[in-house]
Amino acid sequence: MSDVATVIPLDGPPRIRDIYTRAALDSLPIIGGGKRTPTAPDTTYTLSGIRVDRDNLATYAKVTGLRLSDTLPLTYPFTLVFPTVMSLMVSKDFPFAAMGSVHAENVIESFRPIGTSEPLDIAVHAENVREHRKGLLVDVISDVSVGRELVWRQTSTFLSLQKTSLSGGPREAPPADEVPPPPTSTLRVDQKTISRYAAVSGDRNPIHVSSLGAKAFGFPRTIAHGMWSAAAVLGAVDGKIQDRVTYSVRFGKPIVLPAKINVYAERVGTGVGPGQWDVALKHPKKGYPFLTGTLR
Numbered sequence: 508m509s510d511v512a513t514v515i516p517l518d519g520p521p522r523i524r525d526i527y528t529r530a531a532l533d534s535l536p537i538i539g540g541g542k543r544t545p546t547a548p549d550t551t552y553t554l555s556g557i558r559v560d561r562d563n564l565a566t567y568a569k570v571t572g573l574r575l576s577d578t579l580p581l582t583y584p585f586t587l588v589f590p591t592v593m594s595l596m597v598s599k600d601f602p603f604a605a606m607g608s609v610h611a612e613n614v615i616e617s618f619r620p621i622g623t624s625e626p627l628d629i630a631v632h633a634e635n636v637r638e639h640r641k642g643l644l645v646d647v648i649s650d651v652s653v654g655r656e657l658v659w660r661q662t663s664t665f666l667s668l669q670k671t672s673l674s675g676g677p678r679e680a681p682p683a684d685e686v687p688p689p690p691t692s693t694l695r696v697d698q699k700t701i702s703r704y705a706a707v708s709g710d711r712n713p714i715h716v717s718s719l720g721a722k723a724f725g726f727p728r729t730i731a732h733g734m735w736s737a738a739a740v741l742g743a744v745d746g747k748i749q750d751r752v753t754y755s756v757r758f759g760k761p762i763v764l765p766a767k768i769n770v771y772a773e774r775v776g777t778g779v780g781p782g783q784w785d786v787a788l789k790h791p792k793k794g795y796p797f798l799t800g801t802l803r
Contacts, residue, residue: 512632517554521590523709529597534606545643548600551632552591559587559623566707570700571735572742578620581754582738584627584659585615586708588649591631592663595647602636602645603667606712607724610733611644612664615754621651621658628652638671640678687794690769691743694788696731697765704735731762736798740786743772747784748802756800760790767791 559579567583568575596605621627628651635646644666651659705711710732713720721729737756741748762768771787788797 513550515550515552517552517591517594520554520557521594523590523593523711526590526593526597527711530593530604530606533597534604543602543604544600545602545636547602547633547636547645548595548598550595550598550600551630552595553631554591554629557587557627557629559627561623563707564623566703567738570703570707571738572694572745573738574745577623579623580738581615581617581741581748581752582734584621584649584651585661585734587627588629588631588651588661589709591629592647592649595631595633596665601633603643603669607668609666609668609758610663611666611758613733613737613756613758614662616660617750617752617754618656618658618660620750621653625653627658628654638673639666640671640673640676641666642669642671643667685794687769687789687791688771690789690791691772692770693791694739694768694770695765696735696739696762696768698729701729701731701735701764704732708732708734710734726761727763729764731764731766733758733798736762736768736788737800740770740772740788740798740800743770743786744784744802753803754800755803756798758798759796762788762797768797 563586564579564583565575567573567586568580571580571582573580593605595601596608630650630652631647633645633647637644644664647663647665649661649663650657701715705716714724714726714730715732716729718729721727736758769789769791771789773785774783775785776783784802786800786802789795790797
């Protein structure tokens with residue numbers, strides 16, 4: 508992003524239905540405008556005075572297994588910024604089509620707990636377009652502020668599968684399947700759970716809610732949202748996370764529904780205080796990761 512960005516203030520939360528219609532059209536080469544410029548758009552979308560819907564928050568806590576309290580779960584602000592993120596990703600200057608892109612990594616920085624009654628301001632922009640062996644990567648930065656105080660930031664890294672100058676390089680050897688160790692706990696997730704998460708988060712990508720949509724993008728059945736898994740794994744450490752924390756996750760193989768999942772949470776470090784954790788979700792028989800993460 509350049510030093511002077513164009514700020515686009517939104518009057519209210521974008522309508523998710525309209526955004527997905529635009530995303531579907533943009534995935535068609537002729538309608539979507541064909542080849543795009545592989546640079547980040549020089550725009551920041553802003554939205555002011557957002558209030559948390561208590562019913563929505565309660566449903567989110569139930570569907571992810573997280574506690575309901577007078578402060579927001581670490582991952583909940585994602586649901587507040589998501590419509591604005593999607594507005595940016597369907598804009599004509601975004602480097603690739605939103606539909607079919609892969610959420611590869613996610614980093615959340617929590618600077619303090621956010622009260623459920625606080626009015627929140629959102630600012631979203633994209634930066635750091637770069638090549639990857641499998642395509643193009645871009646970071647979408649979402650800031651949540653209370654007044655002039657930045658309280659939460661998310662860096663979501665999206666991958667567009669395509670050929671790049673790095674595509675012909677040596678491939679990483681896939682990790683060998685291994686017998687997983689005993690888990691901290693287990694999770695079961697099915698379509699009902701993910702459909703409820705789609706409704707509460709606004710993320711109704713067809714790969715999560717439609718068998719035909721999932722198959723159109725190469726999946727045998729619908730898959731769980733990456734951000735559902737990023738929230739659900741925190742159930743193993745709920746109440747043990749520091750107020751000021753960076754939560755970094757890398758998404759592995761998709762969770763094809765329905766699924767049973769091994770949950771892992773391990774406290775790390777010595778003399779570094781509470782809240783330092785490694786977390787993971789793994790296949791219960793083959794041991795490969797669906798998600799690996801750190802809380803620091």
